[in-house]
Amino acid sequence: MAIADIWWVMLIGAAAIFLLVMGLVLAGLASRAAPSDEGERGTPVWIWGLGLAFPMVTLAALTGYGLMIGERLLPRAAPDLVTVEAEARQWAWTFRYADDPALRTEDVLHIPAGRPVDVRITSRDVVHSFWVPQLAGKLDAIPGRVNVLRIEAATPGTYAGQSAEFSGTGYAGHVFSVEAHDPAAWAAFLQGGAP
Amino acid sequence: MTASSEAANQGPAERTAERPDQRPDQRPDQRADQTPAQRAAALRLHRALMPIWSSDQRFRGWLTTSNNNDIGTLFLIVATSFFLIGGILAMLIRAQLATPGSAFLAPEVYNQVFTMHGTVMMFLFAIPFFEAMAVLLLPGMLGTRDMAFPRLGAYGLWVYMFGGSAVIIAMLMGLAPDGGWFMYPPLSSAAFSPGIGPDVWLLGITSIEVSAISAAIEVIVTVLRYRAAGMSLARMPIFAWFILIVAVMILTAFPPMILGSLLLEVERAFDWPFFQVENGGDPLLWQHLFWLFGHPEVYIIFLPAAGMIATVLPVMAQTNLLGYGWVVAAAVSLAVLSFGLWVHHMFTTGIPHMGLAFFSAASTLVAVPTAVMIFSWIGTLWKGQVRLELPMLWLLGFFATFVIGGLTGVMLAVVPFNWQVHDTHFVVAHLHYVLIGGYVFPMIAAVSHGDPGE
Numbered sequence: 001m002a003i004a005d006i007w008w009v010m011l012i013g014a015a016a017i018f019l020l021v022m023g024l025v026l027a028g029l030a031s032r033a034a035p036s037d038e039g040e041r042g043t044p045v046w047i048w049g050l051g052l053a054f055p056m057v058t059l060a061a062l063t064g065y066g067l068m069i070g071e072r073l074l075p076r077a078a079p080d081l082v083t084v085e086a087e088a089r090q091w092a093w094t095f096r097y098a099d100d101p102a103l104r105t106e107d108v109l110h111i112p113a114g115r116p117v118d119v120r121i122t123s124r125d126v127v128h129s130f131w132v133p134q135l136a137g138k139l140d141a142i143p144g145r146v147n148v149l150r151i152e153a154a155t156p157g158t159y160a161g162q163s164a165e166f167s168g169t170g171y172a173g174h175v176f177s178v179e180a181h182d183p184a185a186w187a188a189f190l191q192g193g194a195p
Numbered sequence: 196m197t198a199s200s201e202a203a204n205q206g207p208a209e210r211t212a213e214r215p216d217q218r219p220d221q222r223p224d225q226r227a228d229q230t231p232a233q234r235a236a237a238l239r240l241h242r243a244l245m246p247i248w249s250s251d252q253r254f255r256g257w258l259t260t261s262n263n264n265d266i267g268t269l270f271l272i273v274a275t276s277f278f279l280i281g282g283i284l285a286m287l288i289r290a291q292l293a294t295p296g297s298a299f300l301a302p303e304v305y306n307q308v309f310t311m312h313g314t315v316m317m318f319l320f321a322i323p324f325f326e327a328m329a330v331l332l333l334p335g336m337l338g339t340r341d342m343a344f345p346r347l348g349a350y351g352l353w354v355y356m357f358g359g360s361a362v363i364i365a366m367l368m369g370l371a372p373d374g375g376w377f378m379y380p381p382l383s384s385a386a387f388s389p390g391i392g393p394d395v396w397l398l399g400i401t402s403i404e405v406s407a408i409s410a411a412i413e414v415i416v417t418v419l420r421y422r423a424a425g426m427s428l429a430r431m432p433i434f435a436w437f438i439l440i441v442a443v444m445i446l447t448a449f450p451p452m453i454l455g456s457l458l459l460e461v462e463r464a465f466d467w468p469f470f471q472v473e474n475g476g477d478p479l480l481w482q483h484l485f486w487l488f489g490h491p492e493v494y495i496i497f498l499p500a501a502g503m504i505a506t507v508l509p510v511m512a513q514t515n516l517l518g519y520g521w522v523v524a525a526a527v528s529l530a531v532l533s534f535g536l537w538v539h540h541m542f543t544t545g546i547p548h549m550g551l552a553f554f555s556a557a558s559t560l561v562a563v564p565t566a567v568m569i570f571s572w573i574g575t576l577w578k579g580q581v582r583l584e585l586p587m588l589w590l591l592g593f594f595a596t597f598v599i600g601g602l603t604g605v606m607l608a609v610v611p612f613n614w615q616v617h618d619t620h621f622v623v624a625h626l627h628y629v630l631i632g633g634y635v636f637p638m639i640a641a642v643s644h645g646d647p648g649e
Binding site: 045048125166168 | 332380472477525544573580591593599618
């Protein structure tokens with residue numbers, strides 16, 4: 001997944017920068033310059049080079065990369081889009097389905113695999129957060145607001161999800177799961193059959 | 196108390212006299228333009244003024260004192276006690292989290308413990324501890340007898356003691372707030388937290404903020420108006436620069452938090468609508484107000500410690516600081532930038548991606564002035580000869596830990612990655628790297644530098 005790529009890029013980059021900085025610190029400990037050196041002759045390298053130019057270039061690249069990935073993950077119009085609703089409360093989730101307004105499930109969200117799904121997230125009481133780590137990042141469930149999260153499961157299966165915003169004493173057990181179905185099972189689910 | 200006050204006042208002055216960039220003719224006992232008679236007259240005047248400036252010698256002097264050394268010492272002792280309490284709470288959290296599903300603490304207790312750990316460390320330890328250092332050291336560094344508005348300083352101390360102990364006493368009675376140290380409504384609203392805990396939090400924390408604002412006013416006036424003759428801003432000890440910048444930040448960042456606390460308290464007490472949807476409020480308003488304070492707060496905590504590093508590290512390297520002006524400029528730009536990125540705490544609240552892009556760029560941008568400081572310090576190490584004494588060892592710990600904290604911070608500023616790790620232990624780890632490495636280690640270095648115990 002794209003976010004995992006970002007993580008590996010950043011982890012390797014950060015490790016390299018950490019080693020560079022610590023190497024410079026240790027080299028500074030070993031250096032034996034004359035202690036009377038009170039000049040500012042290191043300024044071009046330390047301030048202009050490492051202090052200003054180095055982070056600006058690195059960060060501009062990283063921010064641009066991150067925003068590009070972010071744009072790709074936004075909910076956009078798609079022909080085979082499925083819309084579901086997720087309503088959080090202390091400490092359970094209710095899911096409803098645009099394809100059949102009568103359908104309702106508790107703590108298990110059913111979606112078709114291989115198709116983009118928009119989850120319309122809201123909350124009945126306090127702030128919660130909808131998070132299925134394998135499918136997408138998290139998005140908060142805020143009372144009075146509806147946030148739309150785009151998820152897509154590549155293969156059928158069960159994906160663990162949990163609320164990721166502290167919500168009181170039942171927070172630790174505030175979990176749910178996502179069932180991704182192949183087309184036949186999805187059709188059966190919509191017809192009210194056992195998924 | 197008078198004698199100890201005098202001795203403490205000498206401390207910083209003597210230290211700065213040892214710095215290589217200090218000219219020997221600035222030593223107070225070697226001034227060539229004074230005759231022995233003038234010196235004797237000055238000494239007589241000093242002795243005549245001492246009773247006016249010093250505190251009551253009896254025990255009640257501790258309660259009525261307005262001397263900066265006494266206030267600073269009391270501040271330091273109280274803040275350190277709260278640090279120990281916060282540490283004990285951290286151990287309880289770790290004990291609970293050592294095994295999954297542990298029955299060590301019930302959820303009700305655990306929620307109080309983790310809420311109080313964050314509250315104590317942020318509000319009762321970190322801010323007052325650097326205020327204590329500033330009150331204690333600034334007059335000595337600036338060559339003045341006391342802080343401006345000494346009674347305001349005493350007021351700040353006692354308001355802080357009141358607010359801090361109110362929160363701690365509530366915790367000992369089992370009535371501590373349990374809605375997280377960020378107190379998001381509606382969880383902290385009357386409907387979902389009916390107890391007295393959030394009220395104690397809001398009133399206690401507001402007291403501590405009032406105390407911080409009074410300290411900030413003192414610092415600003417002291418630095419701008421009370422410097423010794425001939426000490427221009429550009430010649431101040433660099434710690435004074437950092438603490439001046441922090442004081443201006445406090446004056447700007449704390450009012451939104453005080454406003455938020457007042458609104459939430461009014462909502463809880465009188466059912467006025469600010470954060471409840473049913474009555475037309477919006478829970479996101481709290482998050483904006485809280486983080487508009489909460490993010491500058493991080494730099495309010497880091498910059499005094501950075502000022503300590505910029506003071507101690509050149510002594511350890513036996514040279515002067517590389518790029519004094521650059522470091523000051525970096526601190527100023529950090530202060531300005533820190534007010535433009537609070538939304539990176541709210542990347543997952545459904546704010547449009549274009550808005551997030553602005554805050555993401557601003558969040559990565561703060562790494563630039565931080566890098567200027569870090570590399571100025573490493574350059575200082577390179578051009579000097581480093582003495583590996585105790586404060587320097589703590590500063591090495593700062594470099595390793597804080598750089599990891601900074602790099603993980605840049606990762607968190609990347610929006611899609613943030614969507615995954617927001618509200619996870621990645622954030623917990625990041626903020627502890629930053630605060631332990633960027634605040635606790637330098638402050639311990641500063642304390643051990645100021646009092647080597649010899």
